[in-house]
Amino acid sequence: MDAAPTLGPFDELARDAAEQEGLISFAGGLPDAQLFPKRQLGAAFLKVLSAPSCAALQYGWPEGSAPLRERIAERLVARGAHVTAADVIVTSGAQQAILIALAVAPRKDTVGVDDECYPGALAIFRGAGASLNPLLAESALYYAMPSMSNPRGQRMPAAERARLLELARAHDGYIIEDDAYEATDFRGETSRPLLAEAPDRVFHVGTFSKTLCPGLRVGWLVAPRAFAQRALERKQNQDLQASSLSQELLVEYLKHEDFDRHLSRLRSRYLKKRKRLEASVREHLPQLRWTSPSGGFSLWLEGDHPLAGEDLLRAAVDEGVAFDPGESFRRAPSPHFALRLCYSAVPERQIERGIIRLARALRKASSG
C-alpha cells in the first residue's frame, strides 16, 4: 500500500483549511510568493517564445536542457563537488529525483532516516516496502538533508556527517543527499555536499522549488556514475522529460539575473519571519520546545503530553489557523506530540495573530 505526503489522515482537513477565508496557514512548506521573480520570468518568457526553434514548447532530451545542466553543475563545483553537466539529470522536482534514486539503488530493504524528515521521502520509502531505521544505524540506503534539514532547519554536525559516510562505505550502502534547502542557511554559508566526499556513494538531489518557484517543477539528480545510465532510463520512463518551458525559463533567468543576490534577499526575508515566529511562540506557546533553525522554512515544535495531530488541527482550523501535524514527519510513532510551523509563506504581520489562534486551539484540544 502506498502512503503519500498529504493524502493521509490530514488531507481532508488541509483542504478544508485551504478553502477557509482568512485562515492563517503555517502548513505546506510553501515559499513566499512575494519572492517569485515575476518580472524577470515575464521577460524570460517573451525571450524563449521568440527563439525560432521554440524549444520551450517542444519535446526535449530526457536528461534536460544542456545549459541548465551546466549551471547546476557549476554551482555544485563551486561547493567542492567534482561534477560536470553530463552528470546532471534534470527532474520534475526533487520528489522525482528521490524516487529515481531509490529505484536504481542496488539495495533498499532498509533506509536510514532522521527521526523527523520530509514526508514525501517517507512516503516513497514506505511505498517501496522499505523498513525505516534510525539514520546512524547500519542500512542499505540512507536518506539525509545534511546541508539543511526539514523540518528542523539544522545543518548536520561534522561528526554525524563523518559517521554517515563511514557507515555507507563500510557496509556498501548508498546515500540520498537531499539538498533542497541548502541555499536557505541564514548565515549565507554554502556547504560542501556529501557528493564531494563520496561521489560513488551519493545520489545528490536538488531543486529550484524552494529558491525560485515550485510551480516550475524543476529539480535535479546527480547519481553515482555506475548508476547514471539506469537513472536516466528511469527518468525517461517516468515522464519522458521535465517541462521544456520551465527549463528554458530557468536558463534565461540564470543567464541574466544575479541568482546569489536573489538568495541573499530570500534569506533575510525568511530570517525576519523566523524571528517573528519565535518571538510569538515564546510568548504564546511557552510550553512547547524547539531549537532555533539555522535555515529552512519552519520551526519544529514538540510538547510533552500526548495529543493527536488530527485533533489539534481540527481545533486549529476552527480557530482559523493551520499547521502540519508532526506525525507526517516521523520515522516511527511517538507518544509526544509535535507540529511543524512554516513561517515561509505567512505574511509577517499575520504571524503573531496566527500563533494566538493556535495557542487557543491547543488549550481547547488539550482540555477537550
Add this chain to the structure above:
Amino acid sequence: MDAAPTLGPFDELARDAAEQEGLISFAGGLPDAQLFPKRQLGAAFLKVLSAPSCAALQYGWPEGSAPLRERIAERLVARGAHVTAADVIVTSGAQQAILIALAVAPRKDTVGVDDECYPGALAIFRGAGASLNPLLAESALYYAMPSMSNPRGQRMPAAERARLLELARAHDGYIIEDDAYEATDFRGETSRPLLAEAPDRVFHVGTFSKTLCPGLRVGWLVAPRAFAQRALERKQNQDLQASSLSQELLVEYLKHEDFDRHLSRLRSRYLKKRKRLEASVREHLPQLRWTSPSGGFSLWLEGDHPLAGEDLLRAAVDEGVAFDPGESFRRAPSPHFALRLCYSAVPERQIERGIIRLARALRKASSG
C-alpha cells in the same frame, strides 16, 4: 532491467542525427512548431503572472488545477463519457499517466498490446516485467489506442473494439486507453472513448502534447473510481503535481481561444504533409508497403527483406535523413524490416528531399 523509448540501441544515432546541420528528421513524433500558439500563450503568461496569489509559480494540489480538470472532463463528456472533474488527475504528460495506470492496476503479469505500438508504453510494461501478448489474447491488462493508433494512425475497427471490451469484462481485465492522438483524425470526427463503455474497466489517458505543445508536459488520467484514490496517491508520490505554470497557461488558453478551431487547422496542416509524404514514398520507395493513415503523425512502412533498423538508420544519417526504426515499436521481433516516418514536424517542402535521401540510404544498406 529497464528499457526506455529512445535510450536503446538507437539513442546514440538519434543524438548524432540531432546535431547534424541540414538533416531532415522524420523521427520522434514531434508536433509542428509552427502550430504552437505562441502569441496566445504569451498573453496567457502575462495574465497568470498578474494574479495576486500567483498560483502559476506556487505549489498546487496533486490532482491538478480545478478549472483545467473541468475543461478536460467537459471534452470527454461531449464524447459520451460519464466523467466529472473529480475523476480527472492532471499528470506530467501521458507517459506518467500510463505509468500510474500500470502501477495501480490489480494484475499486470500479462499486457495485451498491438503488434506495433508506442515505445514509451512498451518500455513501461517491459520495465515492470510484464509479458506482452497480442492485443486480442486473454491478458490481465490491455494497452490500446482505439481512437487513433501510433505508429499506424488507424482508428480501431468496431469489431475489434467490441472484442477488447468483451475480453476485459469476461476475464476481469483492465484496459489502458491511450487517447493521445484522438484529435488528429483527418475527417475531424471525434470518437466515443472506451471509457464511455466501461468506466469501471478503463484507465483513460490523454495529453495536450500532440494538440498544443509537448514542452508543457500536461496530460491526464481518468482511473476507474475503485482505483482513483490510489492513482492520486501514486501521482503525488511521483512528482507531487504537474507544473502549475503549464496548467495555468492551459486554463487561460482554453478560456479565451477556440481550441476546436485550432484542432481543425492542425488537422488540415498534417493532412497536407501526409499527402506529400505518401506521394514521395510512392515515387521513391515503391518497394515498401503502408496503409494510408486516417490520423496521427506518421506512416508505418514495412519491407519484405530483413534489414536491421540500426544499419538503415546509420546509412540514413550519413545521407542526411533520420527516422524511427521499426524495432522500437514492436511487441515481438520480426524478420521483416519496418520503420516509422513522422511527417508532423518536417517542413512540407523538405519532405520529398528527405525521402530521396532515405531511398538512397535504403539502397546502400540493402546492398552493403
